[in-house]
Amino acid sequence: MTSxxxxxxxxxxxxxxxxxxxxxxxxxxxxxxxxxGIIGTDAIDYMSSVYENEVGPQLGAxxxxxxxxxxxxxxxxxxxxxxxxxxxxxxxxxxxxMTALENTPDVHHxxxxxxxxxxxxxxxGLPPNWYKYPAYRARAxxxxxxxxxxxxxxxxxxxxxxxxxxxxxxxxxVLPMRPEGTEGWTEEQxxxxxxRDSMIGVGDVRHPEG
Amino acid sequence: MDGIHDLGGKQGHGPVVHPDDEPVxxxxxxxxxxxxxxxxxxxxxxxxxxxxHGMEQIPAAEYLTSRYYEHWMHSMIHxxxxxxxxxxxxxxxxxxxxxxxxxxxxPKASKPExxxxxxxxxxxxMDARREADIAPAFRVGDRVRVRPDASTTHxxxxxxxxxxxxxxTHAHGTYVYPDSxxxxxxxxPQHLYTVKFDAADLWGDEPGAANTVLxxxxxxxxxxxx
Numbered sequence: 001m002t003s004x005x006x007x008x009x010x011x012x013x014x015x016x017x018x019x020x021x022x023x024x025x026x027x028x029x030x031x032x033x034x035x036x037g038i039i040g041t042d043a044i045d046y047m048s049s050v051y052e053n054e055v056g057p058q059l060g061a062x063x064x065x066x067x068x069x070x071x072x073x074x075x076x077x078x079x080x081x082x083x084x085x086x087x088x089x090x091x092x093x094x095x096x097x098m099t100a101l102e103n104t105p106d107v108h109h110x111x112x113x114x115x116x117x118x119x120x121x122x123x124x125g126l127p128p129n130w131y132k133y134p135a136y137r138a139r140a141x142x143x144x145x146x147x148x149x150x151x152x153x154x155x156x157x158x159x160x161x162x163x164x165x166x167x168x169x170x171x172x173x174v175l176p177m178r179p180e181g182t183e184g185w186t187e188e189q190x191x192x193x194x195x196r197d198s199m200i201g202v203g204d205v206r207h208p209e210g
Numbered sequence: 211m212d213g214i215h216d217l218g219g220k221q222g223h224g225p226v227v228h229p230d231d232e233p234v235x236x237x238x239x240x241x242x243x244x245x246x247x248x249x250x251x252x253x254x255x256x257x258x259x260x261x262x263h264g265m266e267q268i269p270a271a272e273y274l275t276s277r278y279y280e281h282w283m284h285s286m287i288h289x290x291x292x293x294x295x296x297x298x299x300x301x302x303x304x305x306x307x308x309x310x311x312x313x314x315x316x317p318k319a320s321k322p323e324x325x326x327x328x329x330x331x332x333x334x335x336m337d338a339r340r341e342a343d344i345a346p347a348f349r350v351g352d353r354v355r356v357r358p359d360a361s362t363t364h365x366x367x368x369x370x371x372x373x374x375x376x377x378x379t380h381a382h383g384t385y386v387y388p389d390s391x392x393x394x395x396x397x398x399p400q401h402l403y404t405v406k407f408d409a410a411d412l413w414g415d416e417p418g419a420a421n422t423v424l425x426x427x428x429x430x431x432x433x434x435x436x
Contacts (some may be wrong), residue, residue, distance in 0.1 A: 016272060019237055020312055021305075022280055026239035028304035029246065029283065030316035032296060039242075039249040040321025047248070047328055048241035052234045055332075093248075096335040114218030114368055116262055117278065122333075126234055126244075132278045135223040141370060142219040142409075143418030150226055161422040163409075165218065167366045168385065168402055168427035169258075169338035202228075 056125035059090045060173060061194035063123055065187040067100075068178040077175065078102055085123060095122035095171045101164065101201075102175045108159050109174045110148070110201035112140035113166040120171035124199060131200065141165060151202040174201040181208045211263075212361055212369065214270035219370040219413065223274075236277070242316070243279040246286055248331060249324060256289040258336070259392035263364035264288040342384040342399035347430055352378045354405060354433040364392030367432045371405075371424075374412055375436045379425065380404035387429055401430040 017025075033039040063085055067074035077084040081100040085091060098120050101109035113119065117132035130136050139147050144161050148154070155161065164172045176198040182190060197203025217223075235241050250256065256264065264285025268276070276284075290296040308314060348354055358373035366388050382402040390398035405428050409419035 016275055017280065021309060022277065022283070023237060023239040023312065024305045024308035025283060025301075026242050026279075027308040027314075027316040028301050029286065029290075029296070030242045031304055032301065033246060033249065034317050034319045036253075036295060037321065038253045038295065039246060040324055041316075041318045042320045042322065043249065043324040043328060044242050044245040046325045047245040047332070048235065050328075050332055051244070056234070091335070092333040093331060093335040096337045097339070114370070115215060115366060116265065122335075128228070128232060129236070129278065130226050130228040133227075134217050134220075134274055136226045137217040138220040138223045139226065139418075140218075141419075141424055142221075142413055142416060144422060145420065146418035147226055151228065157420050159421070161409075161419075163422065163424045165368065165424060165426040167368060168382075168429075170382065170402075170404075170427055202226075 051121075051126050055090075055122065057123075057194075057196035057199065058191070059088070059125075060120075060123035060196070060199045061191040062088060062187070063090065063100075064175055064194045064199065065190035067175055068182075068190055069187050074175075081173075090122045092122050094118070095120045096169060098123065098171045098173065100175045101162070101172055103177050103201075105177070106159060108155055108161050108201065109172075110140060110144050110161060110163045111166065111172045111174065112137060112163060114138070114141055115165075115167055118166035118169075118171065120173045123173055124196060128196070148202055151197055153202065153204050173199045175199075176205050179205055179207045211266055211363060211365070213266045214268075214273045215266045216369045218368050240279045243282050243286075245328075247282065248328060250286055250290060250295070252324070252327065253293075253295070255293040255295055256285070257391055258338075259364060259386070259388040260289060260394070261285050262388070263392040266364065338386045340384055340386055340397050340399035344384060344399070344401065346381055346401045348378050348381070348401075348403060348433065350378050350381055353436045354378060354403075355436045356405075356428065356432055357434060363389060365389045365432075367428065368426060370412060371407060371426055371428075374407055376405040376407040376411075378403045379406045382427075385429070387431070389429075389431070403428055403430070403433070405433070 067077050077100045081098040114137045117127055119127040141163055144163050193206040198205045265281045268284050355375045356371045384399040385402045387398040387400040404425050407424045409422035413419050
């Protein structure tokens with residue numbers, strides 16, 4: 001068993017099927033779908049490459065960095081995130097309608113999908129495994145502060161937590177607060193501080209050193 | 211349905227195990243399974259609500275202990291079999307073959323028209339909004355109660371808000387109604403709202419949900435006056 005496999009098992013040691021069995025099942029399905037003309041190897045290469053190399057949290061980081069530096073863009077983002085993200089060329093599947101949730105000193109947002117694993121693909125890419133597995137989906141609505149602590153974010157009780165359960169085809173992501181000590185930074189520099197976890201709401205952005 | 215997938219608020223699942231870094235795909239076969247989703251949907255095997263319903267029918271113990279794309283395969287085989295795409299015996303025969311010959315890949319084939327479709331579909335998506343001439347029963351600011359009834363078919367009426375009273379914060383207009391869509395009854399557009407609940411009303415005095423509110427998107431048939 002590889003270390004990767006151990007990490008992605010939802011409940012360590014309990015997984016019923018080995019990676020070899022799952023690979024064999026997927027190949028069996030693929031071989032039938034290929035024969036029936038439903039899928040092609042080129043389509044698999046194309047789609048997986050989009051989400052491995054093009055669409056990921058680095059796009060959401062660009063959106064956040066632009067909102068931090070351009071007040072008019074930020075206003076458009078908070079009014080209609082779908083249209084604002086389109087300005088940067090980010091749109092589409094699993095993000096047909098998106099809402100950006102602004103963190104402030106008094107309010108902190110957290111996004112979950114308790115029923116499956118809905119996630120704003122156009123700005124964050126495909127979700128990490130922990131977002132899809134039972135522990136997060138169960139606890140984010142009942143123990144959001146405990147979950148955030150496990151990610152290193154210890155919010156004072158005076159900060160209101162707003163959890164968003166993505167139960168429809170509307171997708172949510174968080175606009176975190178711009179860290180102090182970044183005055184005069186370029187959008188590109190700022191984007192480097194924006195983490196995936198800060199846009200889900202479980203974690204903080206990176207803070208400049210010193 | 212009132213299945214194991216309805217996880218909000220359930221206890222006993224342990225800490226959130228979150229490695230700092232993990233690959234987008236944990237194994238090569240996950241790349242294929244991701245692409246089977248649009249390919250099989252375009253072939254008419256399922257819509258997104260039926261696809262979710264298929265995952266909800268995974269046996270409970272297996273649901274909790276299997277990988278994410280394993281859930282996907284389960285739903286694809288379920289619907290693909292009903293659609294006549296997969297024959298379970300043939301699928302099992304081929305699975306055993308690839309298990310015995312792990313070095314062998316699935317046959318290669320090109321389908322350039324699917325690549326072209328994906329180039330259109332990925333940046334545009336599949337909008338679930340449906341214009342319908344129905345007056346909304348509720349407005350922003352209204353207090354509503356989520357119907358407490360049990361459910362035997364697909365629904366997005368999460369268990370942890372059933373029977374509870376919240377406040378409508380957004381009225382979005384009319385959308386595909388998943389309960390009908392998953393049952394093969396068409397889009398059946400219904401008004402969709404975002405409803406806000408006080409965590410204290412849902413959980414009582416739960417330290418991890420102090421000073422917390424929850425928002426969840428709910429369709430009009432899920433709601434009644436309080």
